[in-house]
Amino acid sequence: MKGTTPAGARSEQEAATWVRAMFGRVAPRYDLANHLLSFNIDRLWRARTVRRVQPILERPGARALDICCGTGDLVMALQRACRTPVLGSDFCHPMLVAARAKVARQHAASLLFESDALRLPLRDGALDLVTVAFGFRNLANYEDGLREMRRVLRPGGMAAILEFSQPPGAVFGALYGFYSRRILPWIGGVLTGSRDAYLYLPESIRKFPAAPRLAEDMRRAGLTSVSYERFTGGSVALHVGAVA
Ligand SMILES: C[S@@+](CC[C@H](N)C(=O)[O-])C[C@H]1O[C@@H](n2cnc3c(N)ncnc32)[C@H](O)[C@@H]1O
DSSP states (O other): OOOOOOTTOOSHHHHHHHHHHHHHHHGGGHHHHHHHHTTTHHHHHHHHHHHHHHHHHTSTTOOEEEESOTTSHHHHHHHTTOSSOOEEEESOHHHHHHHHHHHHHTTOOOEEEEOOTTSOSSOTTOEEEEEEESOGGGOSOHHHHHHHHHHHEEEEEEEEEEEEOOOSSHHHHHHHHHIIIIIHHHHHHHHHSOHHHHHHHHHHHHHSOOHHHHHHHHHHTTOEEEEEEEEGGGTEEEEEEEOO
């Protein structure tokens, strides 16, 4: 299990550099493209994620971090359910600029910082909750990503990964394949001017571990009580795991 492999990248360093630059290019129109291409269902997926982690957010003094936070939609959704400031981090500066503007507009208490999810500037066991939405698939090394999530969680903490997945059903899978390979790159390209980003998207989903395999990888990384639920025909899955 390595990580994402954009075309032309020959090392983990090159993969990460490509991913950061690509998100930098789409950042100004990322939200628009996201909501249009998912028919706004992405809001629902994030809402269900918040509902799943709510017991952790309700703990007094809960410390939650959303890694690969992008423009901050999950940070904001988590913040609405949490009394303490929710942290958000990303390694792409233009995405964080958009997230900062959103936090300011909504007068939220959330705190954002620039960081690689594979090397978080946090001590071991610092957090109750680590979430990641549609960012994990882009990591250059999934094993390192899981290890880092596990490292910063304290006993009783929870990790939650919301990510695209491969629909298990043949009919929906075929329809989804057609949409993601043919329609999505075209519309995404028009909306953001970066067709390569929306060619990379279906390819990275195709190469990403299927839901049962990701659950197994989470267990191997030391997370317990790992479970997952599928949304929207299995095109998206939410995995959660705890720290014993
Ligand atoms: C598809 S966007 C998802 C953004 C947001 N979480 C959402 O739900 O819309 C993926 C994000 O992951 C970030 N990312 C990818 N690899 C990263 C890494 N190694 N460290 C930090 N951020 C990373 C990208 O910069 C990008 O903002």
